[in-house]
Amino acid sequence: MYKLPGVPTFPLLAVDIGNTSTVLGLADETQTLTHTWRVRTNRDALPDDLALQLHGLFSVAGAQVPRSAILSSVAPPVGENYALALERHYGVQAFSISALNLPDVTVELDTPDAVGADRLCNLFGAEKYMNNHEYAVVVDFGTSTNFDVIGRGRRFIGGILATGAQVSADALFARAAKLPRITLEAPASAIGKNTVHALQSGLVFGYAEMVDGLLRRIRAELPAPAVAIATGGFARTVEGICREIEYYDDTLTLRGLVEVWASR
Numbered sequence: 001m002y003k004l005p006g007v008p009t010f011p012l013l014a015v016d017i018g019n020t021s022t023v024l025g026l027a028d029e030t031q032t033l034t035h036t037w038r039v040r041t042n043r044d045a046l047p048d049d050l051a052l053q054l055h056g057l058f059s060v061a062g063a064q065v066p067r068s069a070i071l072s073s074v075a076p077p078v079g080e081n082y083a084l085a086l087e088r089h090y091g092v093q094a095f096s097i098s099a100l101n102l103p104d105v106t107v108e109l110d111t112p113d114a115v116g117a118d119r120l121c122n123l124f125g126a127e128k129y130m131n132n133h134e135y136a137v138v139v140d141f142g143t144s145t146n147f148d149v150i151g152r153g154r155r156f157i158g159g160i161l162a163t164g165a166q167v168s169a170d171a172l173f174a175r176a177a178k179l180p181r182i183t184l185e186a187p188a189s190a191i192g193k194n195t196v197h198a199l200q201s202g203l204v205f206g207y208a209e210m211v212d213g214l215l216r217r218i219r220a221e222l223p224a225p226a227v228a229i230a231t232g233g234f235a236r237t238v239e240g241i242c243r244e245i246e247y248y249d250d251t252l253t254l255r256g257l258v259e260v261w262a263s264r
Contacts, residue, residue, distance in 0.1 A: 013066035013092070014257035015082055016118055017041060017073035019143040020166075021233060024054075025254040026063055031262050033251055035063045038233070041075050047084035054085065069094040070261045072117030072253070097121060097260060104263070107156045115156060118253050119146060123154050124263070125256030126229055129247050134224040138252065139211060139245060141232030143167060147214060149222070160214055165207045165234045172203075184234070186241055208241040215244035 011034070012027045018041060025036040037057050045053070058065055069092045073079025079096060086092040097117040099107050105123060107115055122138040130136050130152060138148040144167070147160040163171075165184060173181050182199050190205055192198025219226055228245045230238070231252040239248050249255075 009067040011064050011066050011068075012258060012261055013069040013086070013094075014254045014261075015069065015071035015073075015079075015094075016121065016253045016257065017071065017075050017078050017082065018118065019075050021142070022078070023251075023254060024057065025251065025258075026066065027258045031258050033254060033258070035061050036251060036254065037061075041078060043075060043078055045078070045081060047081045047088060050082055050085040051089040054089075065090055066092055068092060068261070070097065070257050071095070072097040072121050072257060074116045074118055095261070097257070102260070105154045105156065109156070109158060116146075119148050119159070120156065121253045121256030121260060122148050122231070123150055123156055123256065124259035125231075125249070125252035125254075126150055127154075127259070129227050129229050129249075131227075133227045135222050135226035137215060137218055137226050137228045139215070139228060139230045139232075139235070140253070141165065141230065141234035141238075145211070145232075145234075147218060149218060149226070160218070162210065162214070165203065165237070168207070169203050172199075184237060186237065204237060205241065208238045211238065211242050212244040215242075219244075 010029045014025045016023045020041055021038050022041045023038050025033040028034050069086050071079055071082055071094050083094040086094050097120055099113045099115050126136045126138050134152050136150045140146040143164045145162045145164050149157040149159050151157050173179055182196050184203055186204045187197045187200040190201050192201050215228055229247045229249055230245045231249050235248055
């Protein structure tokens, strides 16, 4: 087992910094997330800006300030600025996740240090769903949609990176000026009766079929059955539409961060 710096104290702040959104959570002594927030990732925010953001979130929720912190980031230098904000204003030294400081994780990639920190956290968050399964696939619906293939014993086997649903929609709207921007939500039927209906069908149902198809391909390549878990901002939109996904967990990556902290 590895050792995180300092003595683990609570509340613990877990911060998952993505390209579009940053998800934050406070965990108590039982490792339960008592508060969660989702904010827009701002690469221009300085440490003092982020300290004000944190102060506002804690104050509005009536939450205690953190006494320790752990973070994952795929959007430099935002992670470094959160760490500076926590150190300067809360006296907290944050632990930042990487493939190099998780020695009980096996990354079976050509370049192990290239895997994103959030994907490593999913190894830990997915464990509660594996039960008797040797494998799990985490489908993380973010700016990109990541399919993380996980083996028992915290093995990161590999995965698939696909364009995110909102990125696909934005690209379509940018190249077809006459098409209206729409809300990405499932329509009542696949056959559209108007432009908005037809767009929603293609972007939501079409995306769900892509996810299901890739999950079938992944499962066909594995030597044993795999359980599929969805997380990320778009996951709830396709809940009940994707037939290949068994579980939906909005806080999977945050829980993974807490599990990393607890497994020291």
